[in-house]
Amino acid sequence: MKRMFLSGLKIFYIMKKNNFYITTPVYYPSGQPHMGHAYSSILADVFARFNRNDNNKVYFLTGTDEHGLKIQKTAEKKGLEPVIYCDKMSKVFKDLAKKLNLSNDDFIRTTEKRHYKAVNDLWNKLFKSGDIYLSKYKGWYSVSDEAYYNSDEVIEKNGKKFSTFSGSSVEWVEEESFFFKLSLWQNKLLEFYEKNGNFILPISRRNEVINFVKSGLKDLSVSRTSFTWGIKVPNNDKHVIYVWLDALTNYISALNYPNIEDEFYKNFWPVSLHIIGKDILRFHAIYWPAFLLAAGLKPPNRIFGHGWILSGDEKMSKSKGNILNPLEIIDTYGIDELRYYLMKEVSHGSDGNISSDSLKRCVNSDLANNYGNLCQRVFSFIKNNCNNKVFKTKNISESDKKLTDQTNIITKNLRKDMLNLNLNNYIKSVIDISFLTNKYINDEEPWKLKNNNVEKMNNILHISLEQIAKISILLNPMIPNASTKVLDALNITNKNRNHDFLDGNILIPNEVQINELNILFNKIN
Ligand code: MSP
Numbered sequence: 001m002k003r004m005f006l007s008g009l010k011i012f013y014i015m016k017k018n019n020f021y022i023t024t025p026v027y028y029p030s031g032q033p034h035m036g037h038a039y040s041s042i043l044a045d046v047f048a049r050f051n052r053n054d055n056n057k058v059y060f061l062t063g064t065d066e067h068g069l070k071i072q073k074t075a076e077k078k079g080l081e082p083v084i085y086c087d088k089m090s091k092v093f094k095d096l097a098k099k100l101n102l103s104n105d106d107f108i109r110t111t112e113k114r115h116y117k118a119v120n121d122l123w124n125k126l127f128k129s130g131d132i133y134l135s136k137y138k139g140w141y142s143v144s145d146e147a148y149y150n151s152d153e154v155i156e157k158n159g160k161k162f163s164t165f166s167g168s169s170v171e172w173v174e175e176e177s178f179f180f181k182l183s184l185w186q187n188k189l190l191e192f193y194e195k196n197g198n199f200i201l202p203i204s205r206r207n208e209v210i211n212f213v214k215s216g217l218k219d220l221s222v223s224r225t226s227f228t229w230g231i232k233v234p235n236n237d238k239h240v241i242y243v244w245l246d247a248l249t250n251y252i253s254a255l256n257y258p259n260i261e262d263e264f265y266k267n268f269w270p271v272s273l274h275i276i277g278k279d280i281l282r283f284h285a286i287y288w289p290a291f292l293l294a295a296g297l298k299p300p301n302r303i304f305g306h307g308w309i310l311s312g313d314e315k316m317s318k319s320k321g322n323i324l325n326p327l328e329i330i331d332t333y334g335i336d337e338l339r340y341y342l343m344k345e346v347s348h349g350s351d352g353n354i355s356s357d358s359l360k361r362c363v364n365s366d367l368a369n370n371y372g373n374l375c376q377r378v379f380s381f382i383k384n385n386c387n388n389k390v391f392k393t394k395n396i397s398e399s400d401k402k403l404t405d406q407t408n409i410i411t412k413n414l415r416k417d418m419l420n421l422n423l424n425n426y427i428k429s430v431i432d433i434s435f436l437t438n439k440y441i442n443d444e445e446p447w448k449l450k451n452n453n454v455e456k457m458n459n460i461l462h463i464s465l466e467q468i469a470k471i472s473i474l475l476n477p478m479i480p481n482a483s484t485k486v487l488d489a490l491n492i493t494n495k496n497r498n499h500d501f502l503d504g505n506i507l508i509p510n511e512v513q514i515n516e517l518n519i520l521f522n523k524i525n
Helices: 037-052 069-077 082-099 113-127 182-197 203-214 243-248 263-268 278-294 326-333 337-343 356-385 398-412 414-419 423-444 456-477 481-489 498-504
Strands: 002-005 011-014 018-026 057-064 104-109 134-144 148-149 154-157 160-163 171-180 236-241 273-277 301-307 309-311 388-391 511-513
Touching: 002 037, 011 113, 018 263, 037 057, 037 082, 037 273, 037 309, 037 326, 037 337, 037 498, 057 082, 057 263, 069 082, 069 398, 082 104, 082 326, 104 498, 113 134, 113 243, 113 278, 154 203, 171 236, 171 278, 182 236, 203 243, 203 278, 236 243, 243 278, 278 301, 326 337, 326 356, 326 423, 337 356, 337 388, 337 414, 337 423, 337 481, 356 423, 356 456, 356 481, 398 414, 398 423, 414 498, 423 456, 456 481, 456 498
Parallel strands: 018 057, 018 273, 057 104, 273 301
Antiparallel strands: 002 011, 134 148, 134 171, 154 160, 388 511
16 A cells, blocks of 8 residues: 655545465365365465455466376276366366355366466477476376375385375386476575565475475476376377476466466466465475476465364375365355364464364354354344444543554554464454454443433444444455355445455444344354
8 A cells, every 4th residue: 555645734545456366276176175175275265355355456266187197097987088077076176166155266177278278388488498308207106196206205114105295105107208407496496485585484384395495406207108188298299298287387377378468467477375285385386486487487476385184183185084074064064164263273384183173162252152242232232222223423432442442453463464374363363353342342331321321322332333344344254154244234335345444444434224133153052
């Protein structure tokens, strides 16, 4: 935001719209979606919604990663052509996006034409610049991770070989392959990380990446010849492009790459934030910027590698058979409840255990007893005693002022929390505002003023409504459904459902007519 001094003493705030491009990983549609997918997606959606409410121009992308040996094998097991299998499974992920209430602007499939065009162009650029050459790959490969591993990253257990990094089984591969000259980029990447201190967050992940790069980068095999399900290497049909080079490109295919002179691309590239899980950090923080730099394109602005959702002490995954189904949780408890719980309870940098007990505790204490109760008690009091109308006078009391001041102190840091991706702090702060507002109502006891000080009672209710409006806008990224119901009941127009109040805008007019509000969150027993 720019502050400009114009004629006279008037200060005008000119809201500068920033462009904000955010992505989730493109998901392998090789199995049913699980909580890990839901988590990456909801996290990205929360940042997308916050930025829209902050008057930024947002583009939010999600999608499916449909090529590679893993998908080919899964389709074969089901007796289906990969393309038929992907059509079916990609729809499951698209439906999940709706169920999770994602506000994505686009859903990309790596089997789409626009994506082929982008991957072909990127390959040709890398080939022409001499960054890709033909040779032979000899080494370990994990189909489940679609990743190559060095010998020192492999251990043997009961006669079988596994990756020490992910625990997935690996197989020995020897085949003709194109290579990307990753080794050339080692120092340039280290310089880039050094210059861009926030490129990888959290910091612990950044250190991991830097140490890995410092230990030496080998050229990367970027094509395979032993299967066919993928994008063919231009002018060499025998090879399909390595699924990670293919998949990472989705982030620019969605911006109509190679049309880099178009406004669309120029507005949104480089991406503001790639949300990914820590298991796929190497691909995003090392390979992806190296591919882009080699092709003369800008690397991403920021990558956030979140921790894993654990079930017991293990990562939740299909191969481990410990999947908590997000759809079941949504059907039992509700989507806002799931979204809020995952965002509040799972610390975003580290791994987090989830259970139905902690979900119940979280929903009951923050949503049902705190925010939900605040809304319900204020709305029903106004319905029963004021015919749904409230007015405000100039007679502001000390405690009215104290609540507003305390709220302003808390809200001052919220943009910074979001910018630093500190969602835990953000949510805690907003819930504190709700707690303070409940306390204010308890202390002020408006019900005692019904017969002797209607003016003061109205002021208390008016301030409570203003607080509820602010809290609802601030919680909107986490609980879009419930917060929208409240803002509707407050008759706040769509145009005002943004963060202008953080800069002093008033949300509730001096005289306000509100509507009835039904229960927002049921207590879970
Ligand atoms: N297709 C690749 C991503 C390509 S992006 C260019 C992929 N897909 S995935 O479906 O396996 O995983 C997608 C995301 O889900 C990753 O960010 C991964 O970290 C996340 N999760 C998968 N299981 C998870 C948990 N148990 N917990 C949290 N997130 C984890 O990788």
